[in-house]
């Protein structure tokens with residue numbers, strides 16, 4: 001099943017501002033709310049909402065949006081979101097409306113690692129790292145800058161302005177969850193007022209806007225294993241976004257992009273390269289030098305080598321991360337037609353042609369077969 005474009009899902013332009021994206025999300029969230037979609041429509045509305053929610057989560061995060069703009073769905077990892085997004089009871093509607101109403105009413109998010117009833121794992125982050133083919137073959141220690149969250153120094157993580165303190169949420173009595181009726185069922189949902197923390201911050205800390213955490217940058221050392229291939233991902237456990245209410249942090253996924261190489265094309269563990277050979281060498285045979293990732297190698301070209309012939313250099317490919325042996329290097333022969341000939345060279349070639357004609361089809365490996373095919377085609 002192909003995934004719909006996130007912008008299309010939200011019905012916004014690719015150039016939409018954060019505000020426009022948020023507005024579109026709210027509108028759609030209201031549309032698919034269970035209160036308005038009872039009975040037969042409930043299941044479908046829930047599915048549609050999940051799609052909308054995922055699109056919003058991706059496009060409202062500038063890093064994920066950038067990754068999505070560049071690589072499409074391959075650039076972002078929507079699963080493992082907060083609460084798993086399963087149905088109404090988990091991180092589905094309840095959490096989304098917590099998001100929306102939280103913004104509208106509480107004036108700041110209640111943060112802090114303690115006291116919450118509803119525990120959410122942090123979102124995973126995705127990072128795209130471009131490396132060269134040589135680096136992919138040999139492996140590399142890379143340093144990347146990623147966002148990290150520290151406890152706010154001003155409020156020491158409480159999210160409350162110094163001198164004030166968080167109060168117990170009156171909506172849920174500090175439980176962090178409320179009972180909601182959905183058709184026949186009574187469902188426990190995250191309290192939309194305090195977002196599950198059980199606490200309200202009357203005066204949010206101005207340094208962190210009540211989040212209790214400050215976003216910074218940190219440098220992460222990443223070991224890229226030798227043989228890694230384009231599109232592979234390395235997981236860095238716990239380096240994603242922080243969890244909520246004491247939940248564990250998400251993971252960071254480093255997605256490897258391998259830059260196009262001037263000479264080699266990779267196919268799994270094998271490498272391919274095009275090697276130009278003069279038509280004289282192709283006709284007479286001879287030794288030619290070919291490049292390998294490790295340096296140079298020589299190939300003996302036999303007499304009468306045709307264009308497109310390939311020579312395999314065993315073990316001169318790449319040893320994949322899960323392979324026991326390196327792949328091979330395939331050199332594809334490209335026979336070159338000489339250009340910018342002098343009068344003398346032209347004369348030599350004409351003489352050569354005359355001489356070849358006298359020999360008839362025997363000088364042309366595809367000659368007789370080709371003549372037969374033409375005869376059949378035109379008859």
Ligand SMILES: [Zn+2]
Nearest residue numbers: 152155205208
């Ligand atoms: Zn603070």
Ligand SMILES: [Zn+2]
Nearest residue numbers: 169172191194
């Ligand atoms: Zn509450």
